[in-house]
Structure formats: structure tokens, C-alpha cells
Amino acid sequence: MWIIRGLKKGIVTTKFPFEISKDEEELVNLGEVEVKKTLPFKKSIHVFFVDAGSCNSCNREVEMMGNPYYDFHRLGIFFTPTPRHADVMLVVGCSESMRDAVAKAYEAMPSPKIIIAVGDCAIDFCKKADVLVRGCPPSPYKIIESILKACSKEVKS
Amino acid sequence: MIVFDTIDDATKVSDLTLSAVFDFVVMTDYDRGQIFKLPTEKSYLTEDRPLYKFLTGRLEELKLKCGKPAFEIHYGPISSGLWEAGVFDVLTYGERILNVIPRTHYKKRGSENRLKGMDVKEAINLVEKLCGTFSISYSTAYCIAVEKIAGISSEKLSLLRILGLELERVYNHIHSIYRLALAASQKVAVSHLLALEEDVLRLNYKLFGHRYGFGFNRIGSVKLKNTEVNVNKILKEFEELVDELSVSKIFIDRLHGTAKISSSMAVELDTIGVAAKASGLKRDVRAFSPFYEDFEPVVSYDGDSLSRTIVRFEEVKQSLQIIIDILDSINDNTNNINVDVNSGEAISFVESPPGDLLLYLKVENGRIKDIKFRGASEVNYLSFAKSVEGNIFTDYPFALESFGLSFADASR
Numbered sequence: 001m002w003i004i005r006g007l008k009k010g011i012v013t014t015k016f017p018f019e020i021s022k023d024e025e026e027l028v029n030l031g032e033v034e035v036k037k038t039l040p041f042k043k044s045i046h047v048f049f050v051d052a053g054s055c056n057s058c059n060r061e062v063e064m065m066g067n068p069y070y071d072f073h074r075l076g077i078f079f080t081p082t083p084r085h086a087d088v089m090l091v092v093g094c095s096e097s098m099r100d101a102v103a104k105a106y107e108a109m110p111s112p113k114i115i116i117a118v119g120d121c122a123i124d125f126c127k128k129a130d131v132l133v134r135g136c137p138p139s140p141y142k143i144i145e146s147i148l149k150a151c152s153k154e155v156k157s
Numbered sequence: 158m159i160v161f162d163t164i165d166d167a168t169k170v171s172d173l174t175l176s177a178v179f180d181f182v183v184m185t186d187y188d189r190g191q192i193f194k195l196p197t198e199k200s201y202l203t204e205d206r207p208l209y210k211f212l213t214g215r216l217e218e219l220k221l222k223c224g225k226p227a228f229e230i231h232y233g234p235i236s237s238g239l240w241e242a243g244v245f246d247v248l249t250y251g252e253r254i255l256n257v258i259p260r261t262h263y264k265k266r267g268s269e270n271r272l273k274g275m276d277v278k279e280a281i282n283l284v285e286k287l288c289g290t291f292s293i294s295y296s297t298a299y300c301i302a303v304e305k306i307a308g309i310s311s312e313k314l315s316l317l318r319i320l321g322l323e324l325e326r327v328y329n330h331i332h333s334i335y336r337l338a339l340a341a342s343q344k345v346a347v348s349h350l351l352a353l354e355e356d357v358l359r360l361n362y363k364l365f366g367h368r369y370g371f372g373f374n375r376i377g378s379v380k381l382k383n384t385e386v387n388v389n390k391i392l393k394e395f396e397e398l399v400d401e402l403s404v405s406k407i408f409i410d411r412l413h414g415t416a417k418i419s420s421s422m423a424v425e426l427d428t429i430g431v432a433a434k435a436s437g438l439k440r441d442v443r444a445f446s447p448f449y450e451d452f453e454p455v456v457s458y459d460g461d462s463l464s465r466t467i468v469r470f471e472e473v474k475q476s477l478q479i480i481i482d483i484l485d486s487i488n489d490n491t492n493n494i495n496v497d498v499n500s501g502e503a504i505s506f507v508e509s510p511p512g513d514l515l516l517y518l519k520v521e522n523g524r525i526k527d528i529k530f531r532g533a534s535e536v537n538y539l540s541f542a543k544s545v546e547g548n549i550f551t552d553y554p555f556a557l558e559s560f561g562l563s564f565a566d567a568s569r
Contacts, residue, residue, distance in 0.1 A: 002345045002401060012352055027362065050235055051242040053264045056565040057289025057369045060332075061241050067351035079239030095266050098242050103234055136371065137289065154182070 013071045015154040031138030033146045037130035039114055041151050048086035052102050053095020058119040065140045077147055083108040089128040091101040092118045116146050133146035158191045160504050170202045175427045177515050177531035178212045190445030197290035208427040211539040221256035234263040243564035252549050257542040261568040266568045277303055277498045278376050282378040288565040289369050293321040294509035296374035302518040303376050306501035314492055315448040318481045322372055323476040325476050328357040329510035330469045340554035341411045349398055360386055377496040382486050392477040399470050412463035416544040419460055428540040430512020430533050435464035441515045442506045444472030462559035498523055508535050511561045532566035
């Protein structure tokens, strides 16, 4: 029975970004966030994810933001499948053959909009990025932190 | 595995599996654990195989010629369902899939060209970042090849590398199962599986100091931070989840009979790894490794998505057991061998999560002269494309995720 298994497992979701427990301290510090520009929104934020040719580990960390430990939905962060509905573009990777596709997707986004470059190679690739998340790969904590900081929310780090 | 420089008997080629097309052709005998290098002038013997056409980029020949009502959809490179940059050209009448051509070049980062001319010991920093989620497989294949050229082998080092390889298999297999559960809208199972994957990634961090094992393998040494971890808890939790998932009728129904590869089709397409094992072919290079004790590959016979998932279920349990055994046997984690590399060439085979990874390395005066990888995804994307023909669109994610492939592994 799934329900019994769920009750046995208990709550694993961390209190991040409001509190950081001792076990998480090391993982929270994997990476570094630098904010150049913020969005004028504060409540919910819609993210459009673009892979510009990464090694797949940044993709995996972005996907891991959805797991019960981080659960980014509780913080008002949602993924959207189309750039037309997005406030933020999350870019990972650095393949030249994707440059045109990324540029087109950015043009399709409504203003105001910002780009978050996740991972060291995306920072090199995406010179226009407004928020930089350093790390190879940065931890899901840092990616969540970058999205929250992009809409000027308070984050403990 | 034993490497032979040439094949004496040309008729034997038809019995072998095509593994890679570099400047020469690599053929493998998975029954005896032998690798054959086929020189360029003899490559015509394999030119008719679909995989040869796929690996050499003759994709137009794999396309189905069809009348007017059928139309082509380009799925990718930026799409919500794939999570990765790649394109599938899907030919369809509207619901039934007639033909699929995977295009992997969007992920081309030119890494192999950048590696040429690099110092052998420094190159490992780039090699482990070619495909992040299969990082340990890549770095292990590279280290084995370099150590082979230097003429060094160490039992302890190999055992510690197996620890890394098996952990990588565990979290990647759990990820594939999670994607299948997500496609079947099993939201509760998805949360449990994702939490378990995070547990394994954190275990990686505790053991290797990195969630994906970057920095774990170095030439002549292995970096192990800590060996006191609890793997039994993960094994127990995974077994319980498998029990729940295997009685979930909705989940099983979506997988059963989807994207079938019969064993004759697997032979024709030179399928490897999990997909081949699900079709009844024992194609696993771990069976020939002297460091795996009495290793018996997991086999299933139906060849559909369900079979591949069953193989994954069993492999995760098998891998966790291997990890527990190795962690028990390690007394101290000091390991450091001095490796002097001069010149030579080597081929190395490693079992990465979706199938075997092949590396050809040529070194001259301590610098890389030539390096070529053949990722398992490169081969199995063709098998996926052929298996999904005749299925309908709603089967697509169940077919794709059951193979557990990665575009980063297919194009570097």
C-alpha cells in the first residue's frame, strides 16, 4: 500500500531556504550565485528550461529540484513547456549548434524576462545571462536560490 | 577482454556484433569475450548493417519512403519532454509512428578534438565531463586504457572502480524507472523513486566528494573520501518499491508489449546493454572482467519495455549487493600507483548504465595522439528508433525511457 509507505517514510522536505539543517550545510554550498538583474515579480515564477548542449549533469540537477527533498513547487516555482509563458530562461550547456535555437526561444519570451545560466560552461556560453550559478554542476539548492534571488526573495545561505 | 588485430576468416564476421566504426571497424564476440579489429579494406563486410549506416551518418538510407498522407514531425531540439538537446524526425499518419530517425549532433561539443594533443594525465579532467551522468564509466574506461598502455594493473584499484561504476548504474537505473513511472502518471511512486535517487546521489557525495563522481578516477589512483555508509537501507527501500510497482496494474499495462525488440531483431541491429539483455542476449562486458566474481548477467526474454524494466529492477539489486560486498572487503582506502606512460595504443570496454562503452586510445610521448569513444547510447538510439515503429504516440515516452539513453553519451 502506497499510503502506508508514505506515512512510514515521513516528511523528507527540507526547510530550505528558510532554515538550513546541519546535514545539508555541505550540499548547500556546492556552487555560487551572482545576480546582475532581477525580475519585478515576487509571487509565482515560470521557468523555461533550455539545454544548450550540456554534459547532462546540470540537466539532472535541474530535474532533481523536483524531488521531495527540495520540492520547488512549494516555493512558487513552476516549469513551463513553452517560452511564451515563461518569466525565466534556465540555460545549461555550451554547444555552438544550439546557439540559434536558444536565441529564438529567448525572443519568443514576453518581457520582462531574464536568463539564468546554470553551470560553469553555460556562463561561458551565455554572455547575456542576468543571473549566474557557478559550479560543475551546482547543487539543486543553488539553482533554487538563483531563481528566488532573481525575483528578489530573501534566501538564507 | 582479448583484442585481436584482425579476423582471419571473413565468413566469421557475420556472427560477430558490430561495436564501433572508427578508422577501422571494431567487432565483438560477446560469447567468448573477444574483440576484433577489422581493417578498413575489409569494412565492406559490415556495410549493409543498419548500425554501420547509423554510425557513419548515412541516415537518409534508414528513412522510410512513404506516400503523401504521411508527414514528418521534428521533435526537438528544445522540447519539454526530452530534457536534452536532440532531435527525432518522426514520420507518421497522425497517430501511428512509421519511422523515427534520431539526430544527435546538437550535443556535439567537439570534445574529442580538444583532447588530442593534451597531456595524458591532465586529459582526465575533460574526459570525466564528456557525459556527466555516466562520468565514472568514461573516466574508468580512460584510466583502464592508459594503465593498459603503461602495462600496469592493480586488483585493489579495479575493485574500487567497480564500486563507482555500480553506484552510477544504480542511480541511473532508478532515474529510468522514475521517468517510466512519471509517464504512467504514478505520482506517488515518482516521489518515492526521486527521493531514493537523491539518497544515492548524496551517498555518492559522501563516498567520492562529488554527486556525479567528478574527480573520483585519476590515473593510478582513486579518490575515496569515506567508506562508512549505509547501503543496506537503500537496497531494502528499493526492494519495497519494486514490490509495489510490480503489482500496479496501470504501470505494468503501459509497459507490457510496448516497443518490442525480438532477439533476432536485436542481433540484426547489434543492440547492446540493457536492451539486449531484455531480448535474451547476454551482452554484458562485466561477465569477462576478472574482478567481478561469478558474475551472471540478468536476462529477460520478451524484449518489450516491461522486460527492460525488469532487467533494471534486478540489476539495481545485483549492483547494490556488489557494492555492499566491496565496502565490506575494503580495509583501507589508500591506493596510489605510479604510472609512466610513453607510447602505445589500447582499446577498453566498460559497462556503463545503458550498455557497454568503448574507447580507443593512442598515445605518443605522453600526449594523446588519437582518442575515440563509442557510447552505448550511440548504438541503442537506433534500436529504440526501430523498436518504436508501429507503436502509437502515447507509447513514445515508455519506449524512450525504458532504454535509458542520453544524447550527451551519443554525441560528444
